[in-house]
Amino acid sequence: MEEVKTFIVLEDDEDTRLDAFLAQEIQSRSRTYIQALIKDKKVTVNEKIEKASYKVSEEDIVEISIPEPKELNIEPENIDVEIVYEDSELAVIYKPRGMVVHPAPGNYTGTLVNALLYHMKGNLSSINGIIRPGIVHRIDKDTSGLLLIAKTDNAHRHLSHQLKNHSIKRVYFLICHNEVKEDEFTVDAPIGRNPKDRLKMAVVVSGKNAVTHFKVLSRGEGYTYLQATLETGRTHQIRVHMAYKGYPLLGDPLYGPKNPKIKIDGQLLHAGVIGFVHPFTNEFMEFSNEPPQVFKEALRKLSLD
Structure with missing residues (x-):
């Protein structure tokens, strides 16, 4: 069942892009996710479909329908990944340019996590849940380089503590x-x-x-x-x-x-x-x-x- 939210544009928000306005109002959702809903015609302004670039006006009535979250099932994928070091507790991985670290809305395949689930047979820390198993820290998609991966919850806690300190x-x-x-x-x-x-x-x-x-x-x-x-x-x-x-x-x-x-x-x-x-x-x-x-x-x- 979809969740419907309605907003009335105030004077301070006039001339703001539609996607930016909704991202500001619904901070639990990313702007990218909201743009996808606008593209899927899940957003109306005064009961009309508008583009993400539409500039809202004072007293516009904006309605957004948010689909019920889908149950995620992140699949292991046989993607080449360079394992620089590995033991029973952790691994050091080389992430190439262009690879996303973990799945996100609209991008659930081809990520480093998909590759790790395959190569490490699911032996990854569960602390960050199904989306980010074993991920202690991240680097951007187009940034290349070394990442620490935790294979056990104990290792994850220790490494996270070192990051914090x-x-x-x-x-x-x-x-x-x-x-x-x-x-x-x-x-x-x-x-x-x-x-x-x-x-x-x-x-x-x-x-x-x-x-x-x-x-x-x-x-x-x-x-x-x-x-x-x-x-x-x-x-x-x-x-x-x-x-x-x-x-x-x-x-x-x-x-x-x-x-x-x-x-x-x-x-x-x-x-x-x-x-x-x-x-x-x-x-x-x-x-x-x-x-x-x-x-x-x-x-x-x-x-x-």
């Missing part, structure tokens, strides 16, 4: 627009949802504490190659902090320039190093991995290698 070593490599002047710098700026665009994050006063340490590795004409070490792990943290400083990542579709000179599909950001204390042996373990070929080619073309 900022004791897990996470080093990223990136290429950004413009030449960074400082050799080393730290960005300590809170990150939260962008109030003007819910698809984006931003530096906002009400955001969560976010700290990133940067080190320049090489400079080219108009571009810089850097290393970034996370102290915290907010959504899009490195991408947001670099854009905030005036150095958006090369290829970044959300925070980069609208018409870049060099067009690359997806930000050049690579999670190259991860270090942690093993929850069973208490031994510190560290793993590293080289950036993908597209990253190396960009370094060469920009004379940053």
Whole structure:
């Protein structure tokens, strides 16, 4: 049975996009999910079907029908995935560019979780439920690199505790627009949802504490190659902090320039190093991995290698 919600547009919300208005009113649902409902004609404005880009007016009556949630059954899939390290408690996985970490509405197949369910025979931590089994932390779809996977609940609790205490070593490599002047710098700026665009994050006063340490590795004409070490792990943290400083990542579709000179599909950001204390042996373990070929080619073309 569908749940029907009705909203009357107030003066303050006039001229807001329909999808943005509903995302603001129904914060338990993502804007992407709402856009899908609009496309499926589950939303009306004054009893008429409108597009997501429709600008609402004061006193518009917006009605949305939210379908009953479907019971999810995430299937194992024989997708190639590089297992860098594995034991009975945990694994370190290399996630390629373009792969989503876990299923989400409209995207229930082809994810890293689907691959892990196949290769690890379902031996994954249950702490994050059916959608994110074993997933201790995430990286964006177009970010490549190393991820920690928990195979037992005990390992998951230990690794999550290390994340919370900022004791897990996470080093990223990136290429950004413009030449960074400082050799080393730290960005300590809170990150939260962008109030003007819910698809984006931003530096906002009400955001969560976010700290990133940067080190320049090489400079080219108009571009810089850097290393970034996370102290915290907010959504899009490195991408947001670099854009905030005036150095958006090369290829970044959300925070980069609208018409870049060099067009690359997806930000050049690579999670190259991860270090942690093993929850069973208490031994510190560290793993590293080289950036993908597209990253190396960009370094060469920009004379940053």
